Amino acid sequence: MGALSSRMWSRRNPEEDEPVREEAAVEAEEAAGPSVVQEEQASEQPGVSTGQGSTGQGGHKRKGSPGGPLAKVPRRTPHKSLFLSSENSDIKIFAFQKEWYLHKSYLCCSGYFASMFCGAWRESDMDTIEMQMPDENIDLEAFHDVLGFLYSRRIVISPPRVIAILATASMLQLDELIEQCEDMMRDSVTSETVCNYYYSAESYGLQSIRFVCCQWLLDNLMTRQNDELLLEINVDLMKELIASSDLLVVGVEMDVYTTLKKWMYLQLEVPTCSGSERALLPEELSFAKFRSESDNRPFLETDRGRAFVSVFQRLRLPYIICDLPSACTIDQDGLIPATWLTPVYKEQWLALLRAEQSKELGPVDIYVSDIHGNSMRCGGQLSTDEQCSWTWSGFNFGWDLVVCYTNRRIIFHRSAMNKSGGLGVSLLWQRKVAFRLRVISLDSTGKSVLRRETDYTVLSLRKDQQLEVVNLGNEEITFPIYVACNFLYLPGESGAGPSWESSRRPMN
Structure with a gap:
């Protein structure tokens, strides 16, 4: 200057x-x-502490x-x-x-x-x-x-x-x-400015800018990851993002865990290195080193790991430990304490028994307390305007759900012939699920140019029945687009989750 x-x-x-x-x-x-x-005279915004x-x-x-x-x-x-x-x-x-x-x-x-x-x-x-x-x-x-x-x-x-x-x-x-x-x-919110703008909005009381930045991060945290962005996100901000049901999850909850593991690694290693990328240990070796220095205790129980506990507690573990490869990875990483996991395994087993052996069809009423923090988060990317369908295989709590994209419509289809799940699918004639679906398209800066969202709705499908969820026929669509879903499907047990993995196949 x-x-x-x-x-x-x-x-x-x-x-x-x-x-x-x-x-x-x-x-x-x-x-x-x-x-x-x-x-x-100043006019207070409702709900904003001044x-x-x-x-x-x-x-x-x-x-x-x-x-x-x-x-x-x-x-x-x-x-x-x-x-x-x-x-x-x-x-x-x-x-x-x-x-x-x-x-x-x-x-x-x-x-x-x-x-x-x-x-x-x-x-x-x-x-x-x-x-x-x-x-x-x-x-x-x-x-x-x-x-x-x-x-x-x-x-x-x-x-x-x-x-x-x-x-x-x-x-x-x-x-x-x-x-x-x-x-x-x-x-001018971009990956380079979003965190600085967010923290400044908090400091100077700009609630609208705080909301814009938070929404950008919810849309882009898992769609355009880079080390520089992850490094700028502090513990409090990451905790808010991971806790949100509006987080755009591309894949499944296990992908959220993978993102958190990368973020924690960068927070621990990069500030302490000399500035040379060669000084960084590989991620897995880094955590192994931390554990060996702490008598192989779970990392989140060590002195260095405790700073990140509040963030990892926001993970929706029931939707991770139902999938065998994911459960094995969690066990091998040794980051999460067994005291966190043991109750979840018990709850999941009981939830599976209830789904297969009780006469309850699924949720009847939807409560806000169920929606926030308990729903299963999953999603995928459609790269082009071509017909396709995909499943969340092993949707074992009463569902054999196929999601179809055709003629700019997104359709849910119950197909009892789909038996690709690890534990099979329920052949009960009817089950219910509460769901919300979002369709989002982002421009080159990460700003939303299309956002369609349904309310939470209780869906009841019988064998081979279909439901058109979203029709984008009148929308200007820029591909790729992201399709994100939230599901609640057990009465009184909305925190329980299915065993599944994401797969896609061409439309016949």
Whole structure:
């Protein structure tokens, strides 16, 4: 960025001078006295904690001036050339070892300066204000640009600079500029910016941006993985993502476990290495080394592993241990304690017996407590607009379900002849399942360009019966598209899961 002397602020740029008649208008306005407007009252968003301050439309905190939320602050005619000169200056701001010769009437467009100059503060009678920045995100360039915004009402915001501008605007209580930062962040969420935007949205109370970033991560965590993105996701954020039933799972729950294992490995190894990729141990050797250093205890019970316990507890283990290869992998990895797994194995065995030997057909009512955190998450990718079908083989709790894509329609089909599951399928004439289906298409930046979602519905199918779940005939579809399903299928035992593996075959 380079050092900037205070003389830079006093230079005039002829191209930026206002017309003579505008300067005359400004002088006339000054002679008549500053115009005033009432500061908008903040309106709280329902369900958003705002602390002591209230929250504006974008979710950021507002701080009232000493006169209360309706205190009057001046709003001046845009005049950038006046900012670049020291003409008629009545206040000097000193920060970052630099000086700005400015005008209180323009600075008071900021709630921060309006409180300082118009209230019962000692700074109200001072002609030099020395400022200490409370936020490390604020830098000299951002502070200068935002001061210029108070004069010109214009500012250039780029993705690399938006957090610094946002931090400065938040300190100076400039709601209009904060909203501009929100717009920029909303339009520029990518794998490179999403985590930084998410953490900043949390810091500055931008609930809408927090939601946008969280949704992007739920859609892309398993569809466009890269080491850099996984490294930026901290424990609290990963815990929120893994716990969500909206996580777009490409494959099955075992794939979520594999993603978590990679994430934990990167969190442990990369920050401690010298920066050279050659210094990294292979993933399996790394965990074996950790276990050997801890007397072969399950890794999540070791000192280093305990930091990740809250994340792995969000895994839906019933949908992992029913598949033999997955159960063997879990056992061989030695990450998850046996005290977690033993109760799940018991529950799964009892659930299988209930499904095969009881007369209960399946769920009758759907409760929110069942839906959140208990549903089976699975999904797949359709690369082209071609007819195909796939099964989640071994859907043993009363289902022999085939999912078909044909003519832009997604159809559930019960086929009692499908006996490819490891434990076979139930031949009971009718069973019920609660399901939700989502169809999502993402552009090159990971932003959703198509999202269709059904409500949770209780489905009852008999032998060879079909149900059209989604019709995309009127939609503009960009392939690939992702088809994601959530299932609940046992009354009172929604946490139990089936043994299955994903497979696809051409449509006959």
